[in-house]
Amino acid sequence: xxxxxxxxxxxxxxxxxxxxxxxxxxxxxxxxxxxxxxxxxxxxxxxxxxxxxxxxxxxxxxxxxxxxxxxxxxxxxxxxxxxxxxxxxxxxxxxxxxxxxxxxxxxxxxxxxxxxxxxxxxxxxxxxxxxxxxxxxxxxxxxxxxxxxxxxxxxxxxxxxxxxxxxxxxxxxxxxxxxxxxxxxxxxxxxxxxx
Amino acid sequence: xxxxxxxxxxxxxxxxxxxxxxxxxxxxxxxxxxxxxxxxxxxxxxxxxxxxxxxxxxxxxxxxxxxxxxxxxxxxxxxxxxxxxxxxxxxxxxxxxxxxxxxxxxxxxxxxxxxxxxxxxxxxxxxxxxxxxxxxxxxxxxxxxxxxxxxxxxxxxxxxxxxxxxxxxxxxxxxxxxxxxxxxxxxxxxxxxxxxxxxxxxxxxxxxxxxxxxxxxxxxxxxxxxxxxxxxxxxxxxxxxxxxxxxxxxxxxxxxxxxxxxxxx
Numbered sequence: 336x337x338x339x340x341x342x343x344x345x346x347x348x349x350x351x352x353x354x355x356x357x358x359x360x361x362x363x364x365x366x367x368x369x370x371x372x373x374x375x376x377x378x379x380x381x382x383x384x385x386x387x388x389x390x391x392x393x394x395x396x397x398x399x400x401x402x403x404x405x406x407x408x409x410x411x412x413x414x415x416x417x418x419x420x421x422x423x424x425x426x427x428x429x430x431x432x433x434x435x436x437x438x439x440x441x442x443x444x445x446x447x448x449x450x451x452x453x454x455x456x457x458x459x460x461x462x463x464x465x466x467x468x469x470x471x472x473x474x475x476x477x478x479x480x481x482x483x484x485x486x487x488x489x490x491x492x493x494x495x496x497x498x499x500x501x502x503x504x505x506x507x508x509x510x511x512x513x514x515x516x517x518x519x520x521x522x523x524x525x526x527x528x529x530x
Numbered sequence: 531x532x533x534x535x536x537x538x539x540x541x542x543x544x545x546x547x548x549x550x551x552x553x554x555x556x557x558x559x560x561x562x563x564x565x566x567x568x569x570x571x572x573x574x575x576x577x578x579x580x581x582x583x584x585x586x587x588x589x590x591x592x593x594x595x596x597x598x599x600x601x602x603x604x605x606x607x608x609x610x611x612x613x614x615x616x617x618x619x620x621x622x623x624x625x626x627x628x629x630x631x632x633x634x635x636x637x638x639x640x641x642x643x644x645x646x647x648x649x650x651x652x653x654x655x656x657x658x659x660x661x662x663x664x665x666x667x668x669x670x671x672x673x674x675x676x677x678x679x680x681x682x683x684x685x686x687x688x689x690x691x692x693x694x695x696x697x698x699x700x701x702x703x704x705x706x707x708x709x710x711x712x713x714x715x716x717x718x719x720x721x722x723x724x725x726x727x728x729x730x731x732x733x734x735x736x737x738x739x740x741x742x743x744x745x746x747x748x749x750x751x752x753x754x755x756x757x758x759x760x761x762x763x764x765x766x767x768x769x770x771x772x773x774x775x776x777x778x779x780x781x782x783x784x785x786x787x788x789x790x791x792x793x794x795x
Contacts, residue, residue, distance in 0.1 A: 340612060343608050343611050347604060347608060355597065355600070358593055358596060358597065358600075359588050359593060362589065362592065362593065362596070363586045366586070376592060376596055380596050380600050383596075383600050384603045384604070384607070387603075387607060388607060453576075453579040453580075458583045458584070461580060461584060462583075465584070479545065480580060480581055480584055481581075481584050485545075485547065486545070486547050501542075504545075508541065511580075
């Protein structure tokens with residue numbers, strides 16, 4: 336079906352006004368998804384161009400931000416995620432829920448062990464720890480932690496069951512905590528476990 | 531509620547996803563359970579510190595770069611959509627400072643009118659598309675033998691000498707192609723940041739519409755026909771038997787200063 340020029344211009348204007356302002360948020364999440372600047376820029380561009388092609392399908396008044404993240408997550412899963420999905424080296428279920436608590440409580444002298452630990456940890460260390468997570472976990476962790484999407488929104492964005500979102504987020508957290516603590520111990524930020 | 535039940539809800543509470551009933555029950559439990567309270571406090575603090583550490587400053591150059599690329603892709607899509615219409619599409623003039631530059635319509639030569647397919651059809655997209663394709667597949671221009679042959683042909687046929695570089699752009703290479711029935715020599719110039727194409731077309735193969743002739747503009751004392759269709763800017767000049775079109779999709783590149791053909795203009 337042919338579009339008239341004024342129709343095209345109107346769509347374009349609406350898209351530039353509603354969708355493009357989310358580029359910054361898309362980019363910060365893309366950085367954590369792809370783990371590198373070049374791929375992140377490509378991913379964001381591809382997602383937004385795709386969104387423009389499907390702009391007719393976007394319902395005015397619905398959540399544009401979530402819709403854009405859904406498109407980007409989809410592109411990432413289909414085209415960017417590592418081809419060889421390495422089996423997880425850690426069995427998440429072996430990590431005790433209280434690992435972090437136990438470690439911090441026994442290996443710290445202060446009242447606020449978590450604050451001490453994070454004060455010493457660089458932003459990049461935390462980002463690196465996120466990057467270490469397997470793709471499936473990393474996607475939900477990033478959407479939750481960085482973007483603050485609700486479980487239900489994440490389920491729609493990543494096309495997952497609500498229960499799967501909860502369990503991946505939970506397991507992702509456990510892995511992340513373990514990675515951060517191991518990192519902290521390795522780098523002498525806190526004392527190692529005393530056996 | 532016992533400790534296990536309270537701890538099972540820990541992340542849902544932290545993420546503010548627990549129901550009101552559960553939230554109240556956990557609160558009551560934490561009021562009298564020091565151990566659980568400590569765990570909640572710790573995990574809550576870890577969560578907010580993590581979020582703090584994950585904040586990133588807006589990378590303005592990256593955003594600007596992406597924005598530029600996205601906008602030209604959108605222009606491309608708009609152009610496709612316009613061209614898929616059944617009727618001739620009037621140009622929408624961009625808000626550029628090129629005062630007198632009204633819409634330019636480059637009509638096809640008589641050969642094409644004869645078959646009736648493209649009569650009255652505004653013919654600008656193929657040239658733009660040829661430049662887009664070139665800037666994205668610069669490799670096909672890197673054949674130095676072919677480039678040398680095209681340079682010689684252009685020199686022999688039209689007396690034009692291609693410069694190895696001009697206004698910050700270097701010659702990537704040249705190729706010869708047919709665009710909608712016209713025999714076109716195309717040269718790609720670039721510097722990694724910007725790219726521009728130069729098309730040399732025998733004047734006998736194309737005719738300018740009255741509209742185009744009316745929209746002649748003078749920039750820095752040189753005469754051009756300036757066509758700026760959102761995504762791609764085209765400058766036409768007539769030189770003897772050749773029509774020379776320079777094209778760039780880079781909004782920030784000053785195409786009017788790009789005159790890579792020695793001895794013209």
